[in-house]
Amino acid sequence: MKRISLTQYLVEQQREYGLIPGQLRLLIEVVARACKRIAIAVNKGALGDVLGTAGTANVQGEVQKKLDVISNEVLIEANEWGGHLAAMASEEMDSIHVVPNRYPQGEYMLLFDPLDGSSNIDVNVSIGTIFSVLRKIGHGRGVTEEDFLQPGKQQAAAGYCVYGPQTTLVLTVGNGVAMFTLDRETGSWLLTQHETTIPEDTNEFAINMSNMRHWAPPVKRYIGECLAGSEGPRGKDFNMRWVASMVADVHRILTRGGIFIYPADLKDPSKAGRLRLMYEANPMAFLVEQAGGAATTGRSRLMEVTPSQLHQRVPVFLGSREEVAEAVRYHHAHDNAQG
Numbered sequence: 001m002k003r004i005s006l007t008q009y010l011v012e013q014q015r016e017y018g019l020i021p022g023q024l025r026l027l028i029e030v031v032a033r034a035c036k037r038i039a040i041a042v043n044k045g046a047l048g049d050v051l052g053t054a055g056t057a058n059v060q061g062e063v064q065k066k067l068d069v070i071s072n073e074v075l076i077e078a079n080e081w082g083g084h085l086a087a088m089a090s091e092e093m094d095s096i097h098v099v100p101n102r103y104p105q106g107e108y109m110l111l112f113d114p115l116d117g118s119s120n121i122d123v124n125v126s127i128g129t130i131f132s133v134l135r136k137i138g139h140g141r142g143v144t145e146e147d148f149l150q151p152g153k154q155q156a157a158a159g160y161c162v163y164g165p166q167t168t169l170v171l172t173v174g175n176g177v178a179m180f181t182l183d184r185e186t187g188s189w190l191l192t193q194h195e196t197t198i199p200e201d202t203n204e205f206a207i208n209m210s211n212m213r214h215w216a217p218p219v220k221r222y223i224g225e226c227l228a229g230s231e232g233p234r235g236k237d238f239n240m241r242w243v244a245s246m247v248a249d250v251h252r253i254l255t256r257g258g259i260f261i262y263p264a265d266l267k268d269p270s271k272a273g274r275l276r277l278m279y280e281a282n283p284m285a286f287l288v289e290q291a292g293g294a295a296t297t298g299r300s301r302l303m304e305v306t307p308s309q310l311h312q313r314v315p316v317f318l319g320s321r322e323e324v325a326e327a328v329r330y331h332h333a334h335d336n337a338q339g
């Protein structure tokens with residue numbers, strides 16, 4: 001079977017729909033190439049001395065793994081010279097990285113979670129890279145952190161690469177979701193799925209149950225009623241999956257449906273959940289919506305949240321449309337009862 005490459009897909013999308021101008025195509029190809037390099041490092045594991053901690057902490061106080069640092073460097077190096085970017089922001093960097101003066105500056109801004117699922121690196125479980133693309137607003141060379149604070153609905157593209165049994169790149173430019181599998185023999189990304197659709201209904205949820213005692217009442221009630229199964233108010237049995245790599249959990253949901261939840265909890269009231277709006281929630285929300293699913297904070301659409309800080313966190317409920325709507329109903333019911 002003749003499969004089309006990522007390059008051909010991008011060229012044809014531009015020809016047919018005008019959605020991928022030259023700089024965006026270069027950007028996506030560069031990110032895909034960087035992911036290939038990260039995939040090689042991931043595969044080497046202990047042989048490449050890439051396991052374990054780097055001995056440093058990121059801006060959020062999380063201990064960095066060697067692969068967090070390596071992946072961040074790979075993405076920066078690959079992207080800074082091509083002329084397609086004005087600046088980058090990463091979960092692993094305190095502040096934005098403006099393209100140095102020695103290179104031309106492009107019209108896009110790239111945000112990434114270089115290595116998602118860090119706790120799974122050393123145990124050989126699927127991990128990934130998540131990215132989001134925004135347009136630079138305004139002209140001139142200057143870029144500030146404020147330029148990045150755009151709601152997710154303004155993303156020009158988003159995607160992730162999952163380093164699992166297969167290495168798969170999943171992409172949206174606002175015209176559906178396409179998946180490309182890395183052919184390790186030729187080094188090419190080949191289109192293996194387009195027109196990805198998430199089933200509207202599901203009976204599978206993904207949440208870290210160990211946090212249950214810290215959840216807010218509507219989340220407790222929602223999951224409690226899922227657990228009650230066919231004898232409870234939902235009238236059906238639910239299954240549970242939790243990989244603890246958002247990329248792997250979202251990849252499963254894009255493949256067979258489900259609801260993924262990382263709520264705000266009372267464990268650390270200073271944090272609005274665990275996941276980061278700009279590096280994790282927004283790109284995944286864009287992909288999920290483009291596949292016909294829904295992505296909310298539990299109360300409102302994720303991609304409408306206007307960020308106030310680069311590294312801000314947000315509660316996340318995403319996946320099969322009907323089930324996300326159900327979870328939102330629990331929040332509204334709770335809010336209404338409170339008056």
Ligand code: AHG
Pocket residue numbers: 091113115116117118119208244245246247262274
């Ligand atoms: P990261 O490795 O980039 O910090 O992200 C980990 C995230 C996400 O991938 C996953 O869904 C969640 O954290 C796992 O959280 P728990 O440790 O609570 O399971």
Ligand code: MN
Pocket residue numbers: 113115116117246280
């Ligand atoms: Mn992450």
Ligand code: MN
Pocket residue numbers: 068091113114115116117118
């Ligand atoms: Mn990460």
